[in-house]
Amino acid sequence: xxxxxxxxxxxxxxxxxxxxxxxxxxxxxxxxxxxxxxxxxxxxxxxxxxxxxxxxxxxxxxxxxxxxxxxxxxxxxxxxxxxxxxxxxxxxxxxxxxxxxxxxxxxxxxxxxxxxxxxxxxxxxxxxxxxxxxxxxxxxxxxxxxxxxxxx
Numbered sequence: 001x002x003x004x005x006x007x008x009x010x011x012x013x014x015x016x017x018x019x020x021x022x023x024x025x026x027x028x029x030x031x032x033x034x035x036x037x038x039x040x041x042x043x044x045x046x047x048x049x050x051x052x053x054x055x056x057x058x059x060x061x062x063x064x065x066x067x068x069x070x071x072x073x074x075x076x077x078x079x080x081x082x083x084x085x086x087x088x089x090x091x092x093x094x095x096x097x098x099x100x101x102x103x104x105x106x107x108x109x110x111x112x113x114x115x116x117x118x119x120x121x122x123x124x125x126x127x128x129x130x131x132x133x134x135x136x137x138x139x140x141x142x143x144x145x146x147x148x149x150x151x152x
Contacts (some may be wrong), residue, residue, distance in 0.1 A: 001037040003144030005114045008032075009074070016148040020134060022102035023152065027077075028060065032071035033114055037141040039117040040067040042085075043137060044131055049101065051108040059110065059130045060098045061089025063121050085120070089127040094128060101150035107148055116142040 009029035010016050018024040031045065041121020047060035064087045065072070078088050101110055103125040121127075121135045 001035065001116070001142035003036055003114050003116060003142050004034045005112060005146040006033070007112075007146060007148075010040040010097055010148045012146055014148055016101055016150045018150075020143045021100040022148055024100070026098070026100045027075040028072065028087050028098035028100075029075040029112075029148075030142075031112060031114075032070065033144065034070070035142070035144075036067065039118055040141055042067055042117050042120045043069065044115045044117060044121065044132055045072070045112060046115075046132065047098075047110060047112045048129065051103070051106075051110050051112050053104060057143070058092040059100065060091055060112075061127065062097075062134055063087055063089065063123070063127070065131050067116075075099050080096070087123075087125050087127075088142060089123075089129065089132055103150060103152055107149050107151040109149055112148070114144050115140050 007029045018064035020029045043065040049057045089095040091099040117139045
């Protein structure tokens with residue numbers, strides 16, 4: 001099932017504002033979604049840049065978002081775990097939470113991918129994208145994506 005993922009900061013294929021990048025205040029963008037399938041127990045969001053020179057660069061790993069959540073506000077704190085169970089993994093900057101676009105040059109694409117899962121993931125705060133993807137395997141009920149671009 002396709003989940004519709006959108007942001008008030010940019011539209012699909014649009015430019016990501018600098019406040020959501022390393023050139024600005026590095027705030028995570030507001031994200032909202034609809035069409036979450038029945039039976040969803042949790043949501044996960046992964047953001048990466050497939051255009052990075054050394055291969056795909058992971059910018060955000062956030063999981064165990066409660067199924068009844070409809071959006072993440074701009075600038076969500078990067079605590080290991082939030083009181084509602086939402087948990088941050090580690091990005092390729094080596095930190096928890098969101099790390100905004102910071103390309104060395106040229107225009108890069110940033111894919112925000114949302115997954116509806118039939119369970120809460122049994123991975124710890126600080127999990128990598130690979131850890132989360134392995135834990136999600138066989139549990140994805142639906143997914144969607146939003147792609148934005150950034151150029152330095």
